[in-house]
Amino acid sequence: MASPTPWRCGVLTVSDRCSRGEAEDTSGKNLQDLLNEGKLLNAQVVSSSCVPDELTAIKKILLQWCDDGLQLIITTGGTGFAPRDVTPEAVKQVSESCLSCLSLLKPLDRFLVTPWCAIVMPLLGIFLVADLRGPRNSVQFICKRFLSACLPHALQVLTQQNTHVDATHKQLQSQGVQHQHSQHQHHCHHHHNHHHSSKADVSRVSRRARKSPYPMISVEEAQKMVLTNAERCNTKMVPMAEALGSVLAQDVYAKDALPPFPASIKDGYAVLAADGAGLRTVAGDSTAGAGPNERKVTAGVCVRVNTGAPVPPGADAVVQVEDTELTIEEDDGRIEREIRILRAPTAGQDIRPTGCDIKAGQCILSLDTRLGPAELGLLAAVGVVQVSVYEAPTIAVLSTGNELQEPGEDLREGHIRDSNKTTLMALIKQSGFQAVDSGIAQDQPSVLLEALRLALARSDILVTTGSVSMGERDILRPVLQADLNATIHFAQVFMKPGKPTTFATCTYEGRKKLILGLPGNPVSATVTAHLYLIPAARKMAGRTDYMNTTVRAKLGSEFRIDPRPEYHRCTLHWSTGEDLPTAQSTGNQLSSRLLSCASAQALLKLPHAQEERTTLPQGHIVEAILL
Structure with a gap:
């Protein structure tokens, strides 16, 4: 029987650095080798290219290859969270213009049993695009673990090879549970390499601690511990246009002077100041952007100049056009031949000397x-x-709790939707940092450990919510210590909300990682993220002004104070004639009530209550941390 015709494939690398020749395209070459050697499927790479992270450039190649009749296009790179990671958007726009494409965006572990289940919609187009993350190891792992099983069937569906498609479906139906077992055996080495059993024993519920073994510390002490461990990230060279919000790692010196020549400040005429007022012959003009002017200014002669234009040789002053009048014109007003200077100039008038703004070097x-x-x-x-x-540090966000489900799912009995991850990721992005969605982990040690490992591998800071209090399912700290050899720096803070906030550090894959375990209540998580997470991320990104701005504010009403120092959500209002803003509470401050954060502009630092003081009167002045 004749061998089947290989699928016509294209491999597109999307990378600014690779396209400029600053880095080697190992991922793209690796993909080409895997395809050409038949390790993924019966394919032949007929086109390959490397383009920068630009929407137009990516779309141009994809459309060109579609017109060339390629049946499979694999891209690598440009799929992260940075502003220039636009590969998925480019593929989306191209696929819409070509009717349809296969989406391969679900977590890979869902396809370990039956990878063909990735194909969940009819393929009406004429090509298939798969986006892969950039690093070489990631590309090879995804290809061998998933695409090698999924893509052949996808291409059969795409090209309407119904005989092969029907045979595959019958094979799945006949194997049933046995198929699941064989698939599991086929992938068992991946489980051994990537899934870990926790050493944390939390089964003895009745013997769990009834009080926290960790000392209670102040917010200031807790912040100091976090910030001491928040070391600056490595440095990198970036294009100037991509550096917005970044912090310089070295001094920057001017290559050239500014202005690089004596420049006119006004629209007018370059003159000799010694000539004073009176008539001048107009010898020509000097406009902004023009090359050196050969005309020299001499006694009785001037040159018309524009704002920013080079001042011609010989001139030592510029007279603005408003201080002149026309006396002789030629060519029906197209040429000025003579003007009158109405006001005597002074030397240096309206001229910016070379380097007056910035000197070279x-x-x-x-x-x-x-x-x-x-x-x-x-x-x-x-x-x-x-x-x-x-x-800038990358921050992974992981929610924990058996009761949590994703916001887009229909609410199941006994469950609540996870709002913490959405809130924290938005806060992280708003603060200028990359956020990684690490999903929801159930309160089981091995499940939590696997989620922690995956999150730590992708981040510099891991922030979790939940599993830090005193309940039988609050297992974060035992797992961190038993399985990741983490150091718990603190786990109890004298504050409201946020008392069980936990901070730990560990070394993972040879790099120091910061772990912030925030309480599960939405308000507690939000408040503590403002106090610990964002300042730490700013410091790691090189900023010296990493703490939020604090102002003084007057209470707009009487406030009852708690036995613990409270961070009360409020709005601030400035009244005419007042030197301080007035703070108004956002209402019920229950730690589960996220509505109290919805309109908040600041956190009021309210002192803890004492026997002789349980309230603060209207007009009392306190500190307010601006959000």
């Missing part, structure tokens, strides 16, 4: 400067297109 931005719009403009003005900055 001058330090224009110092180490630790955070780059905003004005700073990027400065870099552009002096021709600095690459800068050394601190990398």
Whole structure:
């Protein structure tokens, strides 16, 4: 029997650095080898390319390959959370114009038993696109574990090879449970490599601690511990246009002076100041953007200039057009031949000397400067297109709890929707950091351990919610200590809300990781994220102003205070003639009531109650941490 015709494939690498030749495209080459050697499927790579992380460039290649009749396109790179990771969006736009494509976005572990279940909709188009993450090891793992089983069947469906499709379906139906077993055996080495049994024994429920074994510390002590461990990330060179919000890792010096020539401040005429007022012959003009002007200004002669234009040789002043009048014109007003200077100029008038703004070689931005719009403009003005900055930490967010389910699911009995992950990821992104959704882990040691390992592998900071109190299912700390050899720095803070907040560090895959275990109640998680998580991330990104701004505010009403210092959600209002804002409570401060955070502008730092003081009167002045 003749061998089947190989599938026509294309491999597209999406990477700014690889496209510029600054890094080797190992992922793309690895994919080509896997395909051409028949390790994935019977395929032949007929096209390959490497493009920058630009929507237009990616779409152009995809559409071109579609027109060339390729049946399978595999992309690698550009699928993360950074602003320039636009590969999925490019594929989406192209697939819409080509009717349809196969989506391979579900977690891979769901396909270990029957990988063909990935194909959940009819394929009406004429090509198939699979997006893969960039690193070489990730690409090889995904290909061998999943795509090698899924893609052949997907392509058969795509090209309407109904005989093969029917045979596959009959095979699945006939194997039933046995098929699941054989598939599990086929993948058992992956389970051994990637799934771990926890050493934490939480089965002796009746012997669990009834009181926290950890000392109670103040918020200030807790913040100091977190920030001491929040070490700056490594540095990297980035294009100036991509550096917004980053912190400089070294001083930046101007390549050129600004202005690079004597420049006119006004629209007018370049003159000799010694000539004073009176008539001048107009010898020509000098406009912004023009090359060197050969015309020289001499006694009785002037040159018309625009704002920003080079001042011609010989001139030592510029007279604005408003201080002149026309005396002779030619060519029906197209040429000025003579003007009258109405007001005598002074030497240096309305001229910016060379380097008056920035001198060549001058330090224009110092180490630790955070780059905003004005700073990027400065870099552009002096021709600095690459800068050394601190990398920003990646933050993984993991929710824990048997009762939790994703927001988009129909509510099941005894369950609640997970709002913590949505809230924290939004806060992280709003603060300028990359957030990784690590899902929901059940309160089982081995399940939690696996989720922790996956999250730690993808992040610098791991923030969890839930599983830190004194309940029988609060198992985060035992798992961290028994399985990850983590150091628990604190696990009890004198504050409301957020008392059981836990902070730990561990070394994972040779790198130090920060772990913040936040309480499961939504308000507690939100408040403690503002107090610990965001300042730590800012410091790791190189910022020196990592703490939130604190102002003083007057209470708009009487406040009852708690035995613990409270971080009360409030709004701030400025009244005419008042030197301080007035703080109004956002209502019921129950730690489960996320509504109290919905309109909050600040956290009021209320002192703890004492025997002689259980309330604070209206007008009392307290500190307010701006959100």
